[in-house]
Amino acid sequence: MSGAGVRFDGEAPAAGEEPQSTATLAAVAEAAGVSASTVSKVLNGRSDVSPATRARVQDLLREHGYRRRGGGARQSPLLDLVFHELGSAWAMEVIRGVENVAREERLGVVLSESAGRLTPGQTWVEDVLARRPAGVILVLSDLSADQRAQFTGRGIPFVVLDPAGDLAEDVPSIGATNWQGGLAATRHLVGLGHRRIAVVGGPPTMMCSRARIDGYRAALGVAGLPVDPGLIREGDFHHEAGYAAGRELLALSDRPTAVFTGNDLQALGLYEAARELGLRIPEDLSVVGFDDLPVARWIGPPLTTVRQPLTEMAEAAARLVLDLGRGNAPVTRRVELATSLVTRSSTAPPPGS
Amino acid sequence: MSGAGVRFDGEAPAAGEEPQSTATLAAVAEAAGVSASTVSKVLNGRSDVSPATRARVQDLLREHGYRRRGGGARQSPLLDLVFHELGSAWAMEVIRGVENVAREERLGVVLSESAGRLTPGQTWVEDVLARRPAGVILVLSDLSADQRAQFTGRGIPFVVLDPAGDLAEDVPSIGATNWQGGLAATRHLVGLGHRRIAVVGGPPTMMCSRARIDGYRAALGVAGLPVDPGLIREGDFHHEAGYAAGRELLALSDRPTAVFTGNDLQALGLYEAARELGLRIPEDLSVVGFDDLPVARWIGPPLTTVRQPLTEMAEAAARLVLDLGRGNAPVTRRVELATSLVTRSSTAPPPGS
Numbered sequence: 203m204s205g206a207g208v209r210f211d212g213e214a215p216a217a218g219e220e221p222q223s224t225a226t227l228a229a230v231a232e233a234a235g236v237s238a239s240t241v242s243k244v245l246n247g248r249s250d251v252s253p254a255t256r257a258r259v260q261d262l263l264r265e266h267g268y269r270r271r272g273g274g275a276r277q278s279p280l281l282d283l284v285f286h287e288l289g290s291a292w293a294m295e296v297i298r299g300v301e302n303v304a305r306e307e308r309l310g311v312v313l314s315e316s317a318g319r320l321t322p323g324q325t326w327v328e329d330v331l332a333r334r335p336a337g338v339i340l341v342l343s344d345l346s347a348d349q350r351a352q353f354t355g356r357g358i359p360f361v362v363l364d365p366a367g368d369l370a371e372d373v374p375s376i377g378a379t380n381w382q383g384g385l386a387a388t389r390h391l392v393g394l395g396h397r398r399i400a401v402v403g404g405p406p407t408m409m410c411s412r413a414r415i416d417g418y419r420a421a422l423g424v425a426g427l428p429v430d431p432g433l434i435r436e437g438d439f440h441h442e443a444g445y446a447a448g449r450e451l452l453a454l455s456d457r458p459t460a461v462f463t464g465n466d467l468q469a470l471g472l473y474e475a476a477r478e479l480g481l482r483i484p485e486d487l488s489v490v491g492f493d494d495l496p497v498a499r500w501i502g503p504p505l506t507t508v509r510q511p512l513t514e515m516a517e518a519a520a521r522l523v524l525d526l527g528r529g530n531a532p533v534t535r536r537v538e539l540a541t542s543l544v545t546r547s548s549t550a551p552p553p554g555s
Numbered sequence: 556m557s558g559a560g561v562r563f564d565g566e567a568p569a570a571g572e573e574p575q576s577t578a579t580l581a582a583v584a585e586a587a588g589v590s591a592s593t594v595s596k597v598l599n600g601r602s603d604v605s606p607a608t609r610a611r612v613q614d615l616l617r618e619h620g621y622r623r624r625g626g627g628a629r630q631s632p633l634l635d636l637v638f639h640e641l642g643s644a645w646a647m648e649v650i651r652g653v654e655n656v657a658r659e660e661r662l663g664v665v666l667s668e669s670a671g672r673l674t675p676g677q678t679w680v681e682d683v684l685a686r687r688p689a690g691v692i693l694v695l696s697d698l699s700a701d702q703r704a705q706f707t708g709r710g711i712p713f714v715v716l717d718p719a720g721d722l723a724e725d726v727p728s729i730g731a732t733n734w735q736g737g738l739a740a741t742r743h744l745v746g747l748g749h750r751r752i753a754v755v756g757g758p759p760t761m762m763c764s765r766a767r768i769d770g771y772r773a774a775l776g777v778a779g780l781p782v783d784p785g786l787i788r789e790g791d792f793h794h795e796a797g798y799a800a801g802r803e804l805l806a807l808s809d810r811p812t813a814v815f816t817g818n819d820l821q822a823l824g825l826y827e828a829a830r831e832l833g834l835r836i837p838e839d840l841s842v843v844g845f846d847d848l849p850v851a852r853w854i855g856p857p858l859t860t861v862r863q864p865l866t867e868m869a870e871a872a873a874r875l876v877l878d879l880g881r882g883n884a885p886v887t888r889r890v891e892l893a894t895s896l897v898t899r900s901s902t903a904p905p906p907g908s
Binding site: 278279280282288289290291293294297298301304305308310311312313314315325329332333441467470471473474477496497500501502503 | 631632633635641642643644646647650651654657658661663664665666667668678682685686794820823824826827830849850853854855856
């Protein structure tokens with residue numbers, strides 16, 4: 203299917219520049235040894251500029267203190283929301299939060315997916331620069347330094363929600379208290395009398411997953427229990443990873459009596475592994491999840507889990523990015539909302555206790 | 556939180572009009588006894604025009620054969636996707652399908668929710684007219700005749716996905732073979748030997764739900780089994796409705812041995828009701844769902860369900876709306892994609908058979 207017959211005004215015109223800015227652009231072009239049109243291409247995020255030239259021009263723009271004037275006035279009434287991966291109920295909770303704020307502010311929410319990459323591609327950046335949203339919310343994604351410079355140069359604020367990686371210090375972000383959540387989940391199991399407690403993490407590249415596992419270690423340490431590396435598994439955040447880790451852990455000769463999973467979908471996979479092996483939850487095996495998606499209430503038995511306030515986190519991210527766009531300096535550009543343990547029916551004292 | 560400091564160019568300028576169009580506008584203004592500015596407001600979907608004036612102007616625009624020229628050239632590279640209700644895994648399947656096509660076509664997807672109403676509000680219409688998307692996909696929502704005229708007048712094509720109501724004949728739509736799905740689900744249960752089969756429907760205002768129940772009736776009729784009105788329940792498409800209907804049906808003295816639920820979430824609610832009453836699935840009760848959401852594979856026991864190809868339906872809707880926008884006349888403007896029964900572990904012969 204071709205694009206014939208549909209034409210878009212994809213590139214933002216340079217209208218609205220102040221004379222001071224135009225003078226700066228000319229100076230930057232001269233210093234960089236390129237044409238003014240090349241400087242304009244860099245500002246517009248076009249891909250037909252070599253990475254070396256782009257970097258040189260961006261450095262000079264910063265040195266010359268260039269900042270597009272009146273950028274706010276040319277914004278579209280849109281908020282960009284990008285996921286590294288759409289498709290789970292987790293993403294839906296986030297979408298609802300952003301929609302809540304967008305509706306109040308009468309902004310449209312433009313949804314996109316970085317197709318599994320943690321850093322969105324240049325095509326996406328060009329499209330966002332062209333549509334000039336009031337702000338960008340990145341979920342489990344991070345911009346490269348180059349991409350950040352392009353957004354900053356165009357006056358488009360951005361916020362990272364639930365940071366997956368190690369963020370640069372000046373990147374505003376909203377997260378949850380993952381370490382506290384891991385601590386609370388494991389303490390709950392220790393309090394019930396469990397001594398052989400396993401943990402299933404998400405990808406080790408995700409800081410949220412590392413923090414949950416560290417909370418698990420801390421709870422064991424405080425209780426004077428040893429940390430057995432054989433009871434720590436890592437995978438991705440999907441159902442299948444929980445199933446695979448469950449089959450392995452539950453086949454151990456000295457199998458765990460409780461498992462803390464990195465999220466609710468993994469817990470569902472663990473339920474399936476337990477079912478296949480004829481183990482009853484919670485009589486033979488206790489399970490604690492993470493997230494508190496709607497499905498956690500609906501499965502049998504209803505899942506004890508660590509609630510992550512995803513909708514509230516998304517609302518906070520949307521408000522923060524709009525505040526930044528309005529030039530309001532927030533008290534803090536890094537916020538972690540509290541997690542909390544929700545006790546349901548999937549946890550009980552260990553068998554024989 | 557106020558909008559102070561953020562200004563948007565909310566209204567589309569009238570640039571790009573052909574001289575013929577301008578002459579038409581003047582003629583319409585004169586015939587309607589209003590100013591040219593009022594005619595322009597009607598075309599731009601502004602709310603500060605009385606309904607009577609709006610209707611009169613729209614009638615005259617049609618009579619004068621007014622059609623904005625060059626509208627396609629001024630589109631934004633956006634697709635609007637509106638749900639009457641976000642928040643379920645169902646919506647996520649649809650979003651993924653629209654995103655698939657949008658990524659190919661390099662369009663941004665603007666997501667919104669009509670806040671539970673089946674017809675979106677005028678604020679939403681104004682915002683869509685202002686952002687001039689390449690097309691609009693309405694999910695379980697319908698436009699009023701007045702709203703349709705506004706979109707048509709602005710050259711913005713729209714398609715309804717999974718029509719909930721009785722659509723006007725000229726509204727393009729993509730659906731699924733709901734009647735066939737209800738037939739297949741019920742035939743499967745009849746084939747296993749069930750005679751007391753209940754059905755839980757969605758809201759009676761939704762044609763998709765009526766079609767599923769009619770398929771159920773047809774399967775019973777063909778098998779020579781009576782339709783017992785006491786075994787037909789209606790609710791909404793949420794977990795809670797399945798739970799409530801389940802508690803009622805399973806408390807009957809002559810309780811059903813099988814239930815066909817209107818969707819997978821209702822089936823989850825029915826599972827919970829069965830669990831509370833100590834009934835085992837499938838030994839004591841067979842259950843068939845509808846949709847085949849990811850969770851259907853993950854619950855215990857995995858759910859037999861009617862697969863509705865939601866992602867493919869959404870892709871088809873996105874392609875259809877873009878085709879319409881390009882002036883390509885599709886072979887048919889009404890398509891129903893096939894449903895299919897997916898047999899898992901929640902169905903078995905009735906107890907004692």
